[in-house]
Amino acid sequence: MAVTETPTMGSYLRSNMREYGILIALVLIMVFFQVATDGTLLRPVNLTNLFLQNSYIIIMALGMLLVIVTGHIDLSVGSVAGFVGALAAVMIVHWQLPVPVVFVACLLAGAVIGAAQGYWIAYWRIPSFIVTLAGMLVFRGLTLWLLEGASVGPFPKLFQSLSTGFVPDFFRDEKPNLTAMILGALAAAAIVWLSVRARARHQRYGIEDEPFVVFAVKNALVCFALLFISYLLATYRGLPNVLITMAVLISAYTFLTQSTTIGRRIYAIGGNEKAAKLSGIRTDRLTFLTFVNMGMLAALAGMIFAARLNTATPKAGVGFELDVIAAVFIGGASMSGGSGKIVGAVIGAFIMGVMNNGMSILGIGIDYQQVIKGLVLLAAVIFDVYNKNKQG
Amino acid sequence: MTAIMEMRSITKTFPGVKALSNVNLSVAQGEIHAICGENGAGKSTLMKVLSGVYPHGSYDGDIHYEGDTVAFKGIADSEHRGIIIIHQELALVPLLSIAENIFLGNEITHGGVIDWPETYTRTRELLKKVGLSEAPTTPVGKLGVGKQQLVEIAKALSKKVKLLILDEPTASLQENDSQKLLDLMLELKSQGITSIIISHKLNEIRRVADTVTVLRDGATVSTMSTPISEERIIRDMVGRDMESRYPDRVPKIGKVLMEVEGWNVWHPEQAERQMIKNVSFNVRAGEVVGIAGLMGSGRTELAMSVFGKSYGQNISGQVKIEGQLVDTATVNRAIDAGLAYVTEDRKGLGLILEDPIIRNTTLSALQKVSTRSVLDRGAERQVAEEYRRALRIRTPGVFQQVMNLSGGNQQKVVLSKWLFTDPKVLILDEPTRGIDVGAKFEIYNIINELAAQGRGIVMISSEMPELLGMCDRIYVMNEGAFVGELTREDASQERIMSMIVRGDKHGGH
Numbered sequence: 024m025a026v027t028e029t030p031t032m033g034s035y036l037r038s039n040m041r042e043y044g045i046l047i048a049l050v051l052i053m054v055f056f057q058v059a060t061d062g063t064l065l066r067p068v069n070l071t072n073l074f075l076q077n078s079y080i081i082i083m084a085l086g087m088l089l090v091i092v093t094g095h096i097d098l099s100v101g102s103v104a105g106f107v108g109a110l111a112a113v114m115i116v117h118w119q120l121p122v123p124v125v126f127v128a129c130l131l132a133g134a135v136i137g138a139a140q141g142y143w144i145a146y147w148r149i150p151s152f153i154v155t156l157a158g159m160l161v162f163r164g165l166t167l168w169l170l171e172g173a174s175v176g177p178f179p180k181l182f183q184s185l186s187t188g189f190v191p192d193f194f195r196d197e198k199p200n201l202t203a204m205i206l207g208a209l210a211a212a213a214i215v216w217l218s219v220r221a222r223a224r225h226q227r228y229g230i231e232d233e234p235f236v237v238f239a240v241k242n243a244l245v246c247f248a249l250l251f252i253s254y255l256l257a258t259y260r261g262l263p264n265v266l267i268t269m270a271v272l273i274s275a276y277t278f279l280t281q282s283t284t285i286g287r288r289i290y291a292i293g294g295n296e297k298a299a300k301l302s303g304i305r306t307d308r309l310t311f312l313t314f315v316n317m318g319m320l321a322a323l324a325g326m327i328f329a330a331r332l333n334t335a336t337p338k339a340g341v342g343f344e345l346d347v348i349a350a351v352f353i354g355g356a357s358m359s360g361g362s363g364k365i366v367g368a369v370i371g372a373f374i375m376g377v378m379n380n381g382m383s384i385l386g387i388g389i390d391y392q393q394v395i396k397g398l399v400l401l402a403a404v405i406f407d408v409y410n411k412n413k414q415g
Numbered sequence: 416m417t418a419i420m421e422m423r424s425i426t427k428t429f430p431g432v433k434a435l436s437n438v439n440l441s442v443a444q445g446e447i448h449a450i451c452g453e454n455g456a457g458k459s460t461l462m463k464v465l466s467g468v469y470p471h472g473s474y475d476g477d478i479h480y481e482g483d484t485v486a487f488k489g490i491a492d493s494e495h496r497g498i499i500i501i502h503q504e505l506a507l508v509p510l511l512s513i514a515e516n517i518f519l520g521n522e523i524t525h526g527g528v529i530d531w532p533e534t535y536t537r538t539r540e541l542l543k544k545v546g547l548s549e550a551p552t553t554p555v556g557k558l559g560v561g562k563q564q565l566v567e568i569a570k571a572l573s574k575k576v577k578l579l580i581l582d583e584p585t586a587s588l589q590e591n592d593s594q595k596l597l598d599l600m601l602e603l604k605s606q607g608i609t610s611i612i613i614s615h616k617l618n619e620i621r622r623v624a625d626t627v628t629v630l631r632d633g634a635t636v637s638t639m640s641t642p643i644s645e646e647r648i649i650r651d652m653v654g655r656d657m658e659s660r661y662p663d664r665v666p667k668i669g670k671v672l673m674e675v676e677g678w679n680v681w682h683p684e685q686a687e688r689q690m691i692k693n694v695s696f697n698v699r700a701g702e703v704v705g706i707a708g709l710m711g712s713g714r715t716e717l718a719m720s721v722f723g724k725s726y727g728q729n730i731s732g733q734v735k736i737e738g739q740l741v742d743t744a745t746v747n748r749a750i751d752a753g754l755a756y757v758t759e760d761r762k763g764l765g766l767i768l769e770d771p772i773i774r775n776t777t778l779s780a781l782q783k784v785s786t787r788s789v790l791d792r793g794a795e796r797q798v799a800e801e802y803r804r805a806l807r808i809r810t811p812g813v814f815q816q817v818m819n820l821s822g823g824n825q826q827k828v829v830l831s832k833w834l835f836t837d838p839k840v841l842i843l844d845e846p847t848r849g850i851d852v853g854a855k856f857e858i859y860n861i862i863n864e865l866a867a868q869g870r871g872i873v874m875i876s877s878e879m880p881e882l883l884g885m886c887d888r889i890y891v892m893n894e895g896a897f898v899g900e901l902t903r904e905d906a907s908q909e910r911i912m913s914m915i916v917r918g919d920k921h922g923g924h
Contacts, residue, residue, distance in 0.1 A: 224792070224793065225792075227793070228792065228793050228796045228797075232814075282789055282790050282792075283785075283788050283789055283790060284781040284782065284785050284788045284789075284790060285788060287774070287778075287781060287790065288781070290770075291767055291770070291774075291778055294767035294768075294769055294770055295763075295764075295766070295767045295768065297763065297764050298763075298764050298765055298766060298767055299767070299778070300725070300746060301722075301723075301725060301746060301756065301758060301764055301765070302746070302778045302779040302832065303723075303746045303747045303749075303750045303779050303836075304746075304778070305745075305747065361767070361769060361770075362769065
């Protein structure tokens with residue numbers, strides 16, 4: 024067989040159709056709504072809202088990706104987020120505890136909830152669908168009980184800043200916000216530097232198969248997007264705190280999944296659990312830990328959501344699990360486990376978010392919105408299966 | 416006696432393999448006809464041709480039955496004529512009752528409504544015939560394997576069976592259940608039902624069979640009537656030329672590397688069923704030790720229970736490596752102790768098929784290509800390339816998904832994975848199954864090379880010539896126990912087979 028180290032551009036794009044396809048889909052959807060809403064979509068205020076509205080979905084999608092990669096599912100995340108938001112409200116508003124203490128306690132509560140569910144799934148081999156369906160009901164009920172059916176709020180400024188706070192401008196008092204632009208430029212520079220370095224390293228080992236044109240265009244687009252977005256945000260109120268949180272988490276989880284032994288082992292579990300176990304991987308412990316992690320991220324998302332509304336309501340988090348799971352599958356993860364990327368899940372979440380936002384601006388009724396979102400999810404997965412069959 | 420059924424020059428090919436070639440089989444009216452042969456000799460394939468699992472047209476040759484030339488298109492056709500096959504894996508639905516199972520697909524109905532009183536009455540009659548006294552409403556899953564077998568026969572009787580085919584019916588039965596089953600076969604014979612029994616157990620064959628046909632490598636070797644000579648059956652079963660060659664090796668055998676003592680294992684679900692019975696064995700540095708035995712004799716169960724208790728429950732016994740007692744209770748600890756297990760089920764248990772070669776190679780020793788849990792891609796790539804070269808894995812690159820590799824190359828990837836853990840002892844379970852002849856020779860070379868490095872090799876194989884060609888010493892296993900041990904000089908296919916089928920400790924003639 025011939026060794027083809029650097030494939031032609033066409034064949035490269037075709038074999039990586041899934042990854043580029045979803046990015047192209049996001050761009051097309053944004054362009055469509057940008058035009059359809061007469062430019063409202065990318066107005067600084069709307070763009071800021073877009074990030075605030077979707078932050079909690081994206082944060083939970085990071086944990087859900089790991090859960091789905093191991094071949095499981097977590098239906099309880101919406102209820103857990105709602106419960107932890109309520110817990111935070113009760114601790115701050117009723118018990119008058121200091122915000123940092125509450126923040127840490129709530130993250131721990133999330134971890135404990137994740138552990139309680141993961142224990143049955145990993146060590147007792149009870150299907151995750153059942154365990155987390157039970158969790159979904161239990162924590163919805165506990166939220167109602169905790170709040171006694173009423174909303175609890177408002178929160179102090181410090182807690183609100185989790186979601187609605189902005190990174191202040193350290194340089195001057197007028198718009199556009201210079202700090203935001205500098206941070207955006209730094210992020211763009213960092214991404215380019217990292218990918219150039221990675222490319223050089225890959226070439227040294229002879230494992231690079233991305234054509235240079237694709238590499239250059241991709242980096243140019245990413246830089247442009249980052250600079251453009253940070254400029255737009257700078258002309259409004261600057262970078263939202265939650266955007267920084269998201270960026271840090273996305274980077275950390277990308278690193279975890281791509282470059283650490285833990286990440287590699289999680290993918291191995293989803294790929295073939297029995298083979299992974301016989302290869303010396305402690306499959307039950309790792310599965311347990313993915314649920315602990317999911318619980319913590321759900322807790323963080325719950326607090327951010329409560330902070331954004333400035334009140335904890337019994338309805339908080341209803342239906343979140345569906346958006347989160349949809350984001351991960353739109354992002355290319357496989358139902359049977361073993362595949363899927365953090366970047367994909369984030370893009371998947373943005374696709375859902377932009378569609379929600381765009382359709383709302385257009386005044387499309389909630390009825391049609393649901394139908395359209397459902398069809399997009401179905402189309403994305405069909406596209407996946409179709410591609411796989413064509414290759415296989 | 417006239418023949419009830421005759422198969423003439425049956426030839427059946429699968430892509431790339433000739434499973435049956437010009438097989439003739441003639442079964443007389445009212446007799447019990449035994450079919451013997453090694454694993455892969457073509458026994459089950461022949462029975463599947465007869466019963467229509469492989470429909471008419473997918474094989475060459477003729478089948479004559481009750482004076483007609485028949486062309487079955489499926490099991491329904493053959494069952495309609497009274498030919499019923501009971502497979503090794505029972506086809507009962509565990510959650511349904513005995514009565515429901517017996518009449519499944521064949522219910523007694525009036526206008527689409529099941530007539531339960533009639534069903535239960537008929538079930539009771541049938542159960543009486545096979546010697547069962549269970550209530551017809553008992554779920555089949557509550558019965559032991561032996562009784563389930565009898566329910567299968569009752570089901571066959573409900574369909575007015577004329578020719579009953581039993582595929583290794585006693586393989587998973589305890590001794591007294593086996594006796595009951597054989598008694599029933601003789602009872603059915605006295606009622607005029609003809610039977611074909613596939614079995615490895617010569618004592619059983621001698622007890623019930625009127626005629627024996629031996630198959631080997633997809634062809635009929637001999638047919639003999641009573642009195643049946645066990646020696647002749649054994650010789651005919653194994654008597655093939657040593658056609659494939661084995662690389663030469665001058666063994667340099669050192670001190671004892673691994674010892675397993677008093678190993679006992681019980682079935683993971685059926686707590687009362689002992690799968691491994693007080694097994695002890697050892698392997699020395701530089702030695703290749705074989706474990707011979709038929710499928711289901713407990714070889715894989717032994718290996719997997721030793722390797723991190725990956726099979727069974729209530730495991731007892733000791734494992735020593737270089738004289739030190741070691742803990743092999745989890746796969747991790749077994750690996751740390753210096754063990755590696757290359758599974759017989761490459762695709763199901765050995766590889767992550769969708770992952771590339773490189774990821775499969777490093778999976779068991781990721782810590783060797785990482786610092787503080789962060790992977791070093793360059794080091795990983797170097798390792799994968801090293802093993803690709805050393806084991807001559809034929810592939811465009813180490814980023815090739817292993818699902819696209821041939822069986823031989825996949826096996827080399829599994830070996831790479833285990834060699835990268837640098838084990839002292841490798842347990843190889845059917846290392847050349849499903850691999851073509853050329854690749855087999857390469858695997859043999861790798862095995863010899865590993866032994867020459869001073870590692871101990873335990874080789875499990877169903878192919879006796881392979882064990883004879885490769886091993887310095889061979890343990891013979893049957894029904895969960897070791898029934899003998901042979902040195903390279905003493906070992907022969909006849910002696911091994913004789914130990915297995917007769918429980919003969921010495922394998923002598």
